[in-house]
Amino acid sequence: MIQISNYTFGYEGSGKLALDNINVQINRGEFVGVIGASGAGKSTLMMSINGIVPHYYPGDFYGSVSVAGLDTVDSSCVALSRHVGTVLQDPEAQIVTSFVEDEIAFSLENFNVPSEEIDKRVTEALELSGISKLRKKSTAQLSGGQKQRVAVASAIALRPEILVLDEPTSELDPLGSQLIFETLSLLNREYEMTIVIVEQKIMLLSQFCSRMITLANGQIVTDLPTAETLKQSGRLIEMGINCPRVVSLARELEKEGLYEGGYPRTVLQAEKMVRGIVEK
Numbered sequence: 001m002i003q004i005s006n007y008t009f010g011y012e013g014s015g016k017l018a019l020d021n022i023n024v025q026i027n028r029g030e031f032v033g034v035i036g037a038s039g040a041g042k043s044t045l046m047m048s049i050n051g052i053v054p055h056y057y058p059g060d061f062y063g064s065v066s067v068a069g070l071d072t073v074d075s076s077c078v079a080l081s082r083h084v085g086t087v088l089q090d091p092e093a094q095i096v097t098s099f100v101e102d103e104i105a106f107s108l109e110n111f112n113v114p115s116e117e118i119d120k121r122v123t124e125a126l127e128l129s130g131i132s133k134l135r136k137k138s139t140a141q142l143s144g145g146q147k148q149r150v151a152v153a154s155a156i157a158l159r160p161e162i163l164v165l166d167e168p169t170s171e172l173d174p175l176g177s178q179l180i181f182e183t184l185s186l187l188n189r190e191y192e193m194t195i196v197i198v199e200q201k202i203m204l205l206s207q208f209c210s211r212m213i214t215l216a217n218g219q220i221v222t223d224l225p226t227a228e229t230l231k232q233s234g235r236l237i238e239m240g241i242n243c244p245r246v247v248s249l250a251r252e253l254e255k256e257g258l259y260e261g262g263y264p265r266t267v268l269q270a271e272k273m274v275r276g277i278v279e280k
């Protein structure tokens with residue numbers, strides 16, 4: 001679905017590289033998490049998949065990015081948006097209409113989805129994003145977290161083959177964040193939607209994605225199954241990435257020779273781990 005080969009990008013006039021020789025292949029139906037410290041290049045990578053880079057942010061572009069068989073340089077953002085749904089890091093930048101339901105219907109209308117179908121899809125997207133109550137609200141009155149949910153609803157209403165999301169839960173509380181991930185997981189399972197998501201809450205992320213890509217200084221430092229990535233938590237901390245506390249706990253217990261086995265990803269799993277040790 002996504003093939004990135006020897007890809008290097010530097011924003012015009014910045015005098016440095018935002019991404020440096022990236023090679024990634026993502027297959028249909030994968031659920032991939034992207035992590036890394038601030039400035040690592042996560043957003044640039046997301047914007048390279050939907051063509052915003054280089055179409056809206058020009059710069060030095062080397063190598064190739066191909067998405068659903070389309071080369072992102074040769075294809076317009078509109079052509080790419082038929083395949084790739086996007087949730088930008090700043091939801092403000094994405095909202096174009098005055099009312100929530102119009103916002104979600106907007107791209108469906110642009111893609112000539114029949115009007116009865118539009119209504120159905122808007123209702124479904126609102127439900128899946130947990131914001132049915134906001135349907136008639138003015139977009140100007142929404143909180144940051146509500147805007148994020150509207151952006152998610154707009155993206156999933158199109159039922160794209162690929163969804164790229166850049167920190168879509170940064171302004172949501174734990175329950176709201178969990179709901180977004182459960183929705184993504186459902187879309188991933190039901191429609192084999194390919195999902196690439198940047199997320200700071202690694203513990204939450206690790207419960208849903210099967211693979212994690214770690215970026216540092218514009219380069220990929222690890223690209224591994226989630227369990228393997230968590231095992232490298234020492235390295236993650238060095239890179240300025242917050243490691244889930246349950247993983248740190250398992251590492252400490254492992255160092256003391258008290259525990260061996262997989263790392264927990266939830267508090268419940270951590271409890272089971274600790275009980276196992278105590279009861280031994």
Ligand code: ADP
Nearest residue numbers: 011014018036037038039040041042043044045
């Ligand atoms: P992240 O999302 O991981 O925080 P970004 O992709 O936003 O990282 O940024 C990667 C690098 O590119 C940083 O050094 C950042 O300063 C630079 N950068 C990001 N956006 C722009 C821009 N519009 N113009 C110039 N440099 C940029």
Ligand code: MG
Nearest residue numbers: 042043044089
């Ligand atoms: Mg970013």
